[in-house]
Amino acid sequence: MGAFRALVRSDFAAIRARDPAARGVLETALTYPGLHATIAHRIAHILWRRNWRGLARVLSYLARMATGIDIHPGARIGPGFFIDHGSGVVIGETAEIGRDVTLYHGVTLGGVSWNAGKRHPTLEDQVMVGAGAKILGPINIGAGARIGANSVVVEEVPPEATVVGIPARIVQGDAPRSTDPYRVDLDHHLMPDPVGRTLLRLADRIAFLEARVDARRHDKTSAAPSGPCAAPVSETRADMTTSDPQGV
Secondary structure (H helix, E strand, C coil): CHHHHHHHHHHHHHHHHHCCCCCCHHHHHHHCHHHHHHHHHHHHHHHHHCCCHHHHHHHHHHHHHHHCCEECCCCEECCCCEEECCCCCEECCCCEECCCCEEECCCEEECCCCCCCCCCCEECCCCEECCCCEEECCCEECCCCEECCCCEECCCECCCCEEECCCCEEECCCCCCCCCCCCCCCCHHHCCCHHHHHHHHHHHHHHHHHHHHHHHHHHHHHHCCCCCCCCCHHHHHHHHHHHCCCCC
8 A cells, every 4th residue: 555655646746747737736636637547547457466357447447437548457557657638548458657757648558469468568767758649569668758749659769769750750859858867858849840851951952953053054154255256146046047038
């Protein structure tokens, strides 16, 4: 029971530390569905491990009805877990979540196989998963990684990496990461835009090529012969037309 209390305290403290909207203690305890779903899951997980699996599934179902968050009682979740907003979050049976992990609404930790055994992802410590992201299969998300909103992750992510897109790809962050070991990096709005960067590179390349073409034209104009022997092209064409009135 002492371990259970410690886990609940860590979950409560995570909300107060990571959400500036969390004001009073009573308000936080009563109005955060992510906290309610996490507490219900921790109880259901105890029942699941003691082989009272039917009761564990019933409790999980009731928590889903009340919060809109579906956490299988078999999932393993570490301390300091925070689900912000919460609606639509799905966590599968064999998912494993480390310390101080943050999920936003609409996140799925799902499987891609009908086979028994490990089929859901593992999230290491201090991972942040943006709204609507899907992490599928028995893959590992390294400590401190950030998953961009609405990304679909089907391959492993190294520690401290940022991934975005469908399928998710590793990108370079635009802002320096937090160096405070006691704070989770919540700057998920500072995700880079790989498509925008590619378009900018293409625009720069086009401008460079146009400048080279203009320079070559200028060089040819400067190198053209001058004087009475260098008749303009228009005059030469006019002379040819005059000398051949039939256009032959």
